[in-house]
Amino acid sequence: MQSLKDKIRREGKVYPGNVLKVDGFLNHRIDVDFLAEIGREFYRRYADAGVTKILTVEASGIAVACATAAFFHVPVLFAKKSKTVNISDDVYTAEVASYTHKTVNTVMVSREYLTAGERVLILDDFLANGAALQGLISLCRQAGAEVVGCGVVIEKAFQQGHALIEGMGVRVESLARVASMDPETGVTFLDD
Amino acid sequence: MQSLKDKIRREGKVYPGNVLKVDGFLNHRIDVDFLAEIGREFYRRYADAGVTKILTVEASGIAVACATAAFFHVPVLFAKKSKTVNISDDVYTAEVASYTHKTVNTVMVSREYLTAGERVLILDDFLANGAALQGLISLCRQAGAEVVGCGVVIEKAFQQGHALIEGMGVRVESLARVASMDPETGVTFLDD
Numbered sequence: 001m002q003s004l005k006d007k008i009r010r011e012g013k014v015y016p017g018n019v020l021k022v023d024g025f026l027n028h029r030i031d032v033d034f035l036a037e038i039g040r041e042f043y044r045r046y047a048d049a050g051v052t053k054i055l056t057v058e059a060s061g062i063a064v065a066c067a068t069a070a071f072f073h074v075p076v077l078f079a080k081k082s083k084t085v086n087i088s089d090d091v092y093t094a095e096v097a098s099y100t101h102k103t104v105n106t107v108m109v110s111r112e113y114l115t116a117g118e119r120v121l122i123l124d125d126f127l128a129n130g131a132a133l134q135g136l137i138s139l140c141r142q143a144g145a146e147v148v149g150c151g152v153v154i155e156k157a158f159q160q161g162h163a164l165i166e167g168m169g170v171r172v173e174s175l176a177r178v179a180s181m182d183p184e185t186g187v188t189f190l191d192d
Numbered sequence: 193m194q195s196l197k198d199k200i201r202r203e204g205k206v207y208p209g210n211v212l213k214v215d216g217f218l219n220h221r222i223d224v225d226f227l228a229e230i231g232r233e234f235y236r237r238y239a240d241a242g243v244t245k246i247l248t249v250e251a252s253g254i255a256v257a258c259a260t261a262a263f264f265h266v267p268v269l270f271a272k273k274s275k276t277v278n279i280s281d282d283v284y285t286a287e288v289a290s291y292t293h294k295t296v297n298t299v300m301v302s303r304e305y306l307t308a309g310e311r312v313l314i315l316d317d318f319l320a321n322g323a324a325l326q327g328l329i330s331l332c333r334q335a336g337a338e339v340v341g342c343g344v345v346i347e348k349a350f351q352q353g354h355a356l357i358e359g360m361g362v363r364v365e366s367l368a369r370v371a372s373m374d375p376e377t378g379v380t381f382l383d384d
Binding site: 036 | 216260305
């Protein structure tokens, strides 16, 4: 997605340790009009997939999922990272190691809202080592729901996540595939 | 907002301890088309307020904020509850006691994205004791930004949050004001 790559080049900040900060439009301050473009692009790629639900994980994924669901007119379900009084005990769970938080989280969804026969599109802001998507795929498979594919806004294509998810038999669509990043020279993309 | 009150009556579940679960459309599974109606209603109430930014707090507030920002065409900023590599050290912080999580969180925003002279609409899914809104107002005031008002989807009007926030000199708009709730008899609203 050219407009996304342009925006990452213009506004993204690269820090040592392969950290790409896009907190100006994606995961802190949200450019809602631009996110609608992102949602339209995911819709274009998955319009024929018979999607009945979009699954993501709190927190940054929620904005991406809602912007996309507005085109599909299907519900969003966001997996939770902690148990609250707002979620029942009757949940599916999966373990996810967070690259950004340096922790291991349990993600969970109520069984009530993820059921057999659904056709689920899984969305997230970033794909790096694939742990988050792997956890979300696990939740769907526990429920007997079919994963029609994954969509991520930014992929760190030099990590193994893309291959890992495809190895699980799941289609992956990344709107920007980062080939390399460097604090001095910035970001390059796979198809540059 | 009549359609919201109807939906709460139809789909909300009341548990002991004044817990109202609306995880079927608001804070776990998200009814995106209905959230657009909620966003339109906040826009109707604040259209003339000169809003330049919408501030909320992760996670459930994000969907409400994005749905509303789509009408205002302004950016969303969501306060974070934990420090990640995605946020700089240069932040405003405030302490917030969470009713649902039974914890005290520090919420934070990057100083870069909340600045003097902005006109901020603060949105959240629930208003109970007002702690979350109070924290978000504090972030704005530290930045020298003006809070044009708060908007909440569901208010527990039998708690002190509404009065607390108005006592800080801030307008509060609640789309549904719950007067009482009971596991047996359900929910009543202030204007029933």
